[in-house]
Amino acid sequence: MQQQPTDQALLDLLNQGDERGIELIFRRYYAYICKAVYKIIPDSNLVEDLAQDVFYELWRKRGRIQVASSLKGYLRRAAVNKALNYVRDQRIKFTEEEQAPVQKSTEASAPELMAADHLQSRIDEAIDALPERCRIIFILSRFEDMSYREIAEQLEISPKTVENQMAKALKILREMLKFNPGKEA
Structure with a gap:
């Protein structure tokens, strides 16, 4: 049985530009990040988009990222911030539009x-x-x-x-x- 690489080993791969690093981080934490975002925005499709954005940003900023505590904590904070920013941006968008989003309720x-x-x-x-x-x-x-x-x-x-x-x-x-x-x- 092969031992799982540590988060630090994954971060080292990521910082070296090795795509295996982001792939392994994605596999390890994708579901966790989706759950964190879902608690703020209960929309499965949107959750997946925002979670993928977190990993995209991680890859894009791979040479500049400083993870002080844990990778899991870093990703959770990034996901929560991404969700909160989305909620904030949507509120701004809706106040600028003439129409509010359509409610789907017949009751x-x-x-x-x-x-x-x-x-x-x-x-x-x-x-x-x-x-x-x-x-x-x-x-x-x-x-x-x-x-x-x-x-x-x-x-x-x-x-x-x-x-x-x-x-x-x-x-x-x-x-x-x-x-x-x-x-x-």
Whole structure:
């Protein structure tokens, strides 16, 4: 039985421009990266595209990449950032367009869909308005189901900092999303 190469050996191959490096990294981590992206964007086709983009960028930047901790952690962070950037870019795109994306539901009425779209827009805007650190920690906690300890390890900060940032994020979101009958039409 042949022993699997270490992540460092794979990175060495990658840095040497050896295509086997990216191929082996892809095989080892593709499913893992897809799962990480799917927790943020539950669209299988889009998940595959974004995951492939992560590996494409890894290959493209192969001579300049510095993996400080683990390859798995590096790829996860790259995938989460890719997904968050996609979500951000799509929100910008939809606000620039005259039409929102078409909802595929026959059960909800038009007013219900409009109310749901409006609420989702308010939530998205509130999350986007969070300070960067709060936003990242909030998304990792709520959309990736990571524990405070896991987030602290991933971001190389203390669990107490994660706890404080989550409390801050939740306070800001509650304030921004507070129902105000005088403002809502």
